[in-house]
Every structure is written in C-alpha cells, then in structure tokens.
Amino acid sequence: MTDNTQKPVSNDKSDGKIILQIKGLRLEAVRGGAVIVDNVDVTLHAGQVLGLIGESGAGKSTIGLSAMAYARAGVHIAGGAIEIDGVNIRELNAAGRRDVRGKRIAYVAQSASAAFNPAHTIMDQVCEAPTIHGLMSRQEAEAWARQLFKSLDLPDHETFGDRYPHQASGGQLQRAMAAMAMSCRPDILVLDEPTTALDVTTQIEVLILLKSLIREYGSAALYITHDLAVVAQVADRIKVLRHGKEVEEGTVDQVLQAPREEYTRMLVEVRGAAASERAVQSSVKDEVILKVEHIDAAYGSFKVVNDVSLDVRRGETVAVVGESGSGKSTLARIITGLLPPVAGSITFKGAPLPKSLAERSKDLKRQMQLVYQIPDVALNPRQRLIETIGRPVSFYFGKTGAEVRKRAEELMELVELPKEFLSRRPTELSGGQKQRVCVARALAADPDLIILDEPTSALDPLVAEEILKLLRKLQAELGLSYVLITHDLDVVHRIAHRTAVMLRGSFVAFDKTDAIFEGPYHPYTEQLVTAVPVMRSDWLDGVLAKRAAKAKAATA
Amino acid sequence: MRILGHKPTVTAWIGMAIIVVNLAIAIFGPAFAPYSESQTVGATWDEPSMQMLLGADQIGRDMLTRLIYGARMTIGVALATTALSFFIGITLGFTAAVLGGWVDTIISRLVDVILSIPLLILALIILGVFGSSIPVLIVTIAVLDSTRVFRLSRALGMNLTVLEYVEAARLRGEGTWWIIRREILPNASAPLLSEFGLRFCFNFLFIAALSFLGLGIQPPFADWGGMVRENSAAINFGMLAPIWPALAITILTVGVNMVVDWLLSVEARPSGAQAEM
Numbered sequence: 001m002t003d004n005t006q007k008p009v010s011n012d013k014s015d016g017k018i019i020l021q022i023k024g025l026r027l028e029a030v031r032g033g034a035v036i037v038d039n040v041d042v043t044l045h046a047g048q049v050l051g052l053i054g055e056s057g058a059g060k061s062t063i064g065l066s067a068m069a070y071a072r073a074g075v076h077i078a079g080g081a082i083e084i085d086g087v088n089i090r091e092l093n094a095a096g097r098r099d100v101r102g103k104r105i106a107y108v109a110q111s112a113s114a115a116f117n118p119a120h121t122i123m124d125q126v127c128e129a130p131t132i133h134g135l136m137s138r139q140e141a142e143a144w145a146r147q148l149f150k151s152l153d154l155p156d157h158e159t160f161g162d163r164y165p166h167q168a169s170g171g172q173l174q175r176a177m178a179a180m181a182m183s184c185r186p187d188i189l190v191l192d193e194p195t196t197a198l199d200v201t202t203q204i205e206v207l208i209l210l211k212s213l214i215r216e217y218g219s220a221a222l223y224i225t226h227d228l229a230v231v232a233q234v235a236d237r238i239k240v241l242r243h244g245k246e247v248e249e250g251t252v253d254q255v256l257q258a259p260r261e262e263y264t265r266m267l268v269e270v271r272g273a274a275a276s277e278r279a280v281q282s283s284v285k286d287e288v289i290l291k292v293e294h295i296d297a298a299y300g301s302f303k304v305v306n307d308v309s310l311d312v313r314r315g316e317t318v319a320v321v322g323e324s325g326s327g328k329s330t331l332a333r334i335i336t337g338l339l340p341p342v343a344g345s346i347t348f349k350g351a352p353l354p355k356s357l358a359e360r361s362k363d364l365k366r367q368m369q370l371v372y373q374i375p376d377v378a379l380n381p382r383q384r385l386i387e388t389i390g391r392p393v394s395f396y397f398g399k400t401g402a403e404v405r406k407r408a409e410e411l412m413e414l415v416e417l418p419k420e421f422l423s424r425r426p427t428e429l430s431g432g433q434k435q436r437v438c439v440a441r442a443l444a445a446d447p448d449l450i451i452l453d454e455p456t457s458a459l460d461p462l463v464a465e466e467i468l469k470l471l472r473k474l475q476a477e478l479g480l481s482y483v484l485i486t487h488d489l490d491v492v493h494r495i496a497h498r499t500a501v502m503l504r505g506s507f508v509a510f511d512k513t514d515a516i517f518e519g520p521y522h523p524y525t526e527q528l529v530t531a532v533p534v535m536r537s538d539w540l541d542g543v544l545a546k547r548a549a550k551a552k553a554a555t556a
Numbered sequence: 557m558r559i560l561g562h563k564p565t566v567t568a569w570i571g572m573a574i575i576v577v578n579l580a581i582a583i584f585g586p587a588f589a590p591y592s593e594s595q596t597v598g599a600t601w602d603e604p605s606m607q608m609l610l611g612a613d614q615i616g617r618d619m620l621t622r623l624i625y626g627a628r629m630t631i632g633v634a635l636a637t638t639a640l641s642f643f644i645g646i647t648l649g650f651t652a653a654v655l656g657g658w659v660d661t662i663i664s665r666l667v668d669v670i671l672s673i674p675l676l677i678l679a680l681i682i683l684g685v686f687g688s689s690i691p692v693l694i695v696t697i698a699v700l701d702s703t704r705v706f707r708l709s710r711a712l713g714m715n716l717t718v719l720e721y722v723e724a725a726r727l728r729g730e731g732t733w734w735i736i737r738r739e740i741l742p743n744a745s746a747p748l749l750s751e752f753g754l755r756f757c758f759n760f761l762f763i764a765a766l767s768f769l770g771l772g773i774q775p776p777f778a779d780w781g782g783m784v785r786e787n788s789a790a791i792n793f794g795m796l797a798p799i800w801p802a803l804a805i806t807i808l809t810v811g812v813n814m815v816v817d818w819l820l821s822v823e824a825r826p827s828g829a830q831a832e833m
Contacts, residue, residue, distance in 0.1 A: 337727075370724065372724070380743070395730070396728075445728070
C-alpha cells in the first residue's frame with residue numbers, strides 16, 4: 001500500500017482531511033467463495049479525485065459500489081472496514097446505511113439511459129433523494145436541480161427537468177445523472193465509467209463538465225474507468241487494479257510516465273502503440289474484391305446512408321469510422337445483404353452482387369463473412385465450439401464427422417486457441433477467447449472478405465491488442481480483405497490501409513489512412529481526431545485553452 | 557443434488573415427489589389395483605372398509621381402483637394434450653418470429669380470433685358437434701391451448717431472433733427450420749419448460765371441467781373430473797365419495813405448481829442470490 005505522504009506532489013490534495021477510508025476490503029462470491037476483491041485499501045481525501053483503473057473483472061466497479069457498503073447479487077462483502085468521515089458504515093444497520101447513500105456518497109452509473117426510470121420526468125428523479133432524505137423541500141430541490149442543470153450546461157436548464165428520459169440524448173442523460181448524484185451535495189461521488197458508453201465527441205463534453213462540477217463543488221470522487229487517457233484528465237491519483245488486487249497507486253504523472261509495475265507499463269504502452277504502428281502496404285493486391293457505388297439506404301422513410309461509394313482490394317483493410325448513428329453499421333448490413341439498399345450497386349469480385357440476402361447464392365454468402373462487436377451474443381450459448389465452428393464447414397463444404405473435426409482443429413490453431421476448447425461452450429470462455437471463436441467461425445467458410453463490426457470495442461485494451469495482432473496475422477497469411485467498422489481511431493491507425501470518415505450517412509473523407517489523419521482535415525475529421533483523449537494529464541486543459549482561443553478569435 | 561444446474565428448494569422437492577408418485581400410479585398402478593376398472597364390488601357409496609379402502613362410488617365400484625385408473629386416463633390425456641399443444645404452438649410461434657412480415661400477421665390474427673372466444677364455450681361447441689371421443693378431445697383442447705403457447709413462444713422467439721448468433725445463422729444461409737431447431741429452441745427451453753408445467757395444470761383442470769359437464773372422457777373410463785361429477789350427489793348425504801377424486805386433482809395441481817414456481821424463480825434470478833443491501 002502506498003502512503004500519500006511519501007510522495008509530496010503539488011496537485012496532490014493529500015493535505016485535506018480523509019473523507020473515505022476503506023481498509024482491507026475483501027469481497028467473495030456467495031457461491032463457491034471465489035475472491036472478487038482481495039485486501040484493497042482506498043484512501044480518499046476531501047476534494048480529491050482518485051481514478052480506479054483496470055480491465056473488466058479487476059473489481060473496480062465492485063470496489064466503487066462497496067464504498068457505499070453495497071454488493072451486487074452473487075457477491076458479498078466478506079471483510080474490511082468502510083469508513084466515511086470515520087464512521088464504519090458496515091457496522092450501521094440497514095436504515096443507517098440508507099441514510100448515508102445518496103446523502104453523503106452518491107453513485108453515477110455507466111449507462112444513464114438504463115438507470116433512469118422512463119415513466120418519470122428527470123426532475124422528479126433528480127429531486128427524489130434530497131426530499132426523501134429530508135434535506136430540502138421540493139421547491140428548494142428543484143431550484144438546486146436547475147442550478148446543477150445550468151452548471152452542467154444542459155439545454156433549457158429551466159425546463160430541462162420536465163423532460164422524460166427518452167427526450168434527452170445519451171450525453172444529456174449522463175449529465176442529468178451527475179446532477180442526480182449531486183442533488184444532496186454529497187461529499188463523495190462514485191463515477192462508474194460515466195463516459196464509456198458515449199461517442200468521443202460527446203465524451204469530451206461530459207468530461208469537461210464533470211471535471212468542472214467536481215472542482216466547483218469540491219466533491220471528492222472515485223472515478224472508475226478502463227481508459228487511462230480519460231482518467232488522466234480528471235484524477236489526482238490513480239490506483240491500478242488487476243484480478244481484484246491492487247497493482248500500484250500513484251499520482252497521475254507518476255503512473256503515466258514512470259509506472260513501477262510491469263502490468264501498468266503494458267497498459268500505458270498499448271495506448272502509445274497507435275503512434276508508431278502502421279498497416280503494411282505491400283500485402284495489398286490490385287484485384288478489387290468489393291465495389292460499392294452510390295449506395296442509398298433507408299429504414300422506412302428515414303434515410304440513413306446517402307450516396308456512399310467504397311472499394312476494397314484483395315489483402316486490404318478499409319476502415320469506416322464515425323460516431324454512433326453515423327450509418328457505419330448500416331453500411332455493414334448493406335454489404336452483407338441484411339438491408340437491401342434503395343439505390344446504387346454492389347460488385348463483388350467483378351460480378352454484380354444481388355442486393356438482398358435471399359437472392360444471393362450459398363457460395364456468395366460463404367465468400368463474405370461478418371464478425372460482430374459483442375462476442376457474447378454472437379455465439380449461441382447452447383452450442384459447443386465444435387458445433388459453432390464446425391457448422392460452416394459441414395454446411396458449405398458438405399464435410400462430415402472426422403473431417404469437420406479435423407478442420408475445426410486447424411481453425412482453432414489458426415486463431416491460437418487450444419483444440420481441447422472445442423468441447424466447451426461459450427460461457428466457459430473469456431471475452432477475448434470468444435472473439436477468437438467468432439473469427440474462427442468466419443474463417444471456417446474460407447471467405448475472401450470479412451466485415452469486422454467493431455471487433456475490439458467490447459474488449460479490454462490488452463485483449464483487444466491480441467485480437468488486432470491476430471487479424472493482421474490472418475490477413476498476411478490468408479490474403480483476406482477486411483472492411484473494418486469502428487469508432488476507435490487507434491485501431492484504424494494501426495490496421496487500416498485506407499479509411500473513410502462517415503458523418504450522418506455520408507463519407508466526408510475517403511483516402512489512405514495516413515492522409516486522413518495528417519491533414520489538411522475536413523472539419524469533422526478534425527473534431528473527431530482532437531476529441532480522442534491523449535494520455536497526458538494536461539490534455540483536456542489544452543483542448544479547453546485551444547477552444548477559448550478559437551472563440552476569442554471568432555469574436556475579435 | 558442439482559437439477560438443470562440449480563439446487564431445488566424444499567417445496568420443489570415435494571412437488572417433484574408428488575409428480576413422480578402420480579406418474580408411477582398412472583403407469584404401473586392398474587397392475588396393482590385391487591379390482592378392475594368397471595367391476596362392481598359393493599353397493600352405492602359403501603363406507604370405506606378393508607375390502608374397499610376408500611369406499612365405493614355411485615354404482616358400487618371400488619373408489620381406489622377408479623382413482624388409479626383415473627390417474628392413467630386423466631394424466632395421460634392431459635400430457636398428450638399439452639405435448640401436442642406445445643408442438644403446434646412452438647412451431648407456429650417460432651415460425652412467426654423468425655419469418656415475420658405477412659406470415660406473422662396472418663398467424664397472429666388467426667390466433668387473436670380464437671382467443672377472442674371463451675375457450676370453454678368453443679370446446680363445448682366442437683365436442684358437441686364431433687362427439688366426445690378421446691382423440692377428438694385431445695386435438696380440440698390442444699389446438700385451443702396452442703394459441704396461448706403461440707403467444708409465449710412468439711415473444712420468446714422475437715427476443716432471440718434479433719440476437720447476433722441467429723443473424724449469423726441467417727447470413728450463413730441456414731433455413732428457417734434449422735434456425736428454429738438449433739439456434740432458438742435450445743435457448744428458449746427454460747421458460748418453455750415452466751410454461752409446460754403450468755399449461756399441463758390448466759389442461760388437466762380443463763379436462764376435469766369438461767368431464768364434470770359431461771363432455772370430457774366418457775364412461776366407463778374413469779377420470780377424476782368425471783368422478784367428482786358422478787359422485788357429487790353423495791355430498792348431500794354427508795359422504796366422502798366425491799372428496800377423493802377432488803383431492804387427487806388438488807394434490808397434483810399443487811405439486812406441479814410447486815415445481816413450476818421454483819423453475820420460474822430460478823429463471824428470474826439466474827445468479828441465485830440477492831444483492832447485499
């Protein structure tokens with residue numbers, strides 16, 4: 001356990017009094033007794049922001065929740081003390097704990113749209129805690145809520161509270177949730193991945209506002225995230241967790257620039273890799289595999305893709321980047337035939353490709369495969385891997401029994417999984433292993449083109465790194481072409497030969513990846529590129545300064 | 557011991573014991589029955605004795621023997637009905653969910669039409685027209701009951717067809733039947749199984765009700781619902797006769813529901829635990 005006093009740093013607010021102290025926290029699974037969090041200490045001073053970072057399963061959310069003496073279903077707090085202002089809330093009765101929650105310590109969940117009750121107005125939900133705790137009258141609570149809405153830069157802050165959750169965007173809801181957490185003026189905020197579900201350009205806005213909110217009202221906060229670059233912007237100190245244990249803790253600059261542990265160093269380096277790695281051009285052949293020309297598509301009367309043209313050559317990776325709602329996933333659905341376009345044409349290996357899936361022959365379907373974003377729902381939980389991977393082999397190539405098994409074993413080797421896994425079900429695999437299985441299933445069809453729909457965005461950074469490596473290796477070995485749909489510019493940088501930037505259904509740019517990111521930028525590309533957090537603690541301040549300068553220049 | 561990957565509760569164990577005993581009686585009981593199904597042994601509504609442990613029915617047949625034969629008939633018909641009803645309902649429901657569009661519209665509206673008429677009235681009309689033989693009874697109730705199964709399986713299918721592994725199968729070019737059988741059915745089996753228990757109870761009570769009205773299983777076959785009706789007059793004389801078949805109906809219904817309740821609770825809370833507040 002690191003001691004604050006050993007490293008006096010200027011922005012380390014360790015001089016404030018200790019507001020939250022967790023000692024020797026231990027959480028176990030109710031069944032089986034597996035240890036989820038093992039002997040973790042957390043010390044939080046008034047007004048300080050502590051970043052909790054780690055991959056999924058590291059126990060960071062569990063620790064965040066246990067700061068309120070709450071444990072999710074299936075987990076229980078087995079040991080340790082949780083002291084808020086010196087009072088061990090684990091020793092309080094249920095009523096005592098309820099009194100602390102919301103009032104002294106409040107929680108902001110990852111997915112605000114799932115956390116709000118759709119049947120009540122936002123104002124009702126924001127005012128609930130202070131009135132229930134008897135801190136304010138309804139009028140006072142509403143006035144305070146409006147002030148918070150204003151601080152959080154919500155539109156029409158006077159009337160914003162009258163809206164229902166479906167009438168606000170994802171970014172607005174996330175801010176409204178921050179207002180809800182602040183409604184009782186708690187001493188401590190627990191922010192659980194508050195920007196992870198948001199687009200990069202929305203994320204930066206929410207980050208700026210959360211940071212200023214914490215500063216303005218002097219709350220202490222636990223900021224939980226898997227993204228080092230994000231936590232670097234808001235936190236004073238960072239605690240790195242892995243497998244429920246603490247890896248190291250230090251100030252932001254110390255962790256980013258001089259990580260002491262091997263694991264932290266790997267985390268830092270993964271984010272840095274994008275700067276150096278590039279796709280190898282030599283693997284690209286001249287033969288055009290896929291040509292999409294002037295495609296329009298619509299859901300009913302709502303137009304989602306507008307005059308998009310794209311071509312992919314053998315051995316090439318073409319990336320399509322954009323935010324959610326830009327139409328990039330729709331483009332994937334059009335190419336695969338799930339959504340027939342209303343206008344335009346698609347050519348596959350020189351021959352026109354029928355627009356709808358039903359008109360495409362079995363062999364055409366075989367040559368084009370899709371890998372999904374979330375491997376958990378892309379694999380049938382009731383099928384063993386031999387069925388999942390073996391089915392395309394028997395379906396397309398008419399093989400049976402031992403031949404299928406032999407091919408499945410080859411495929412497992414290709415995606416670097418032990419062939420003993422063939423008898424397992426998806427629930428017995430980790431996220432990265434599941435994604436490998438999805439890749440193996442696509443390869444089983446022996447395709448020419450694989451459409452990758454956000455193949456790494458549901459995975460932890462180190463695991464995503466491995467999948468990217470695998471995809472590159474397979475491209476080099478098998479001469480595959482990829483269409484990569486993503487919002488992650490890091491990934492694009494590293495594996496795409498050419499990149500298209502998509503905004504509201506149209507391409508605003510389509511060129512060699514380097515040309516796209518080196519400028520001169522299209523204004524939207526610039527917005528996208530500059531919104532990606534950089535792993536420096538002063539990046540957000542720099543962006544703000546730049547914006548202020550721009551605004552000044554505009555008014556002058 | 558674990559069943560379906562979960563530890564049954566005490567009530568679930570009791571329920572399972574009741575079901576197993578009832579099934580055993582239905583299958584093997586007649587071999588051990590003291591008399592044959594329609595053999596007259598004593599006089600009308602004889603009191604329980606060493607010869608007739610539960611007494612005699614309205615024409616002097618042994619009540620215990622009738623109950624044992626009745627188990628076979630009642631449970632057998634209810635099981636056959638429920639199985640057929642599930643086969644029809646699941647096939648149509650999943651087909652509607654997977655194919656969607658006009659197939660879904662046509663099947664769904666047809667089901668709505670049937671659902672808009674009270675089932676008992678519809679069953680009475682059909683059985684009145686075609687006469688109440690056991691095959692007609694089974695098919696009639698199964699078709700009527702399958703509308704309920706259709707509703708559930710269509711909803712389950714709708715939730716599953718949008719999942720990506722089903723889409724992956726579609727993209728591969730798999731046919732509708734394969735998608736239903738291999739991708740959807742295995743993932744819908746838990747809720748369908750608990751619904752099977754519930755619908756078995758309803759069908760069982762429905763047959764009992766029809767028998768009570770005289771349109772169910774016809775004499776001389778014994779069935780519990782019919783036995784309640786035939787012996788109902790004995791209540792007027794303070795005799796126990798109609799209580800025995802009624803009790804058999806009650807016990808089996810409660811037993812099946814105990815198991816179903818447990819199945820439903822397991823589904824609703826897969827982790828099998830509550831949050832620590």
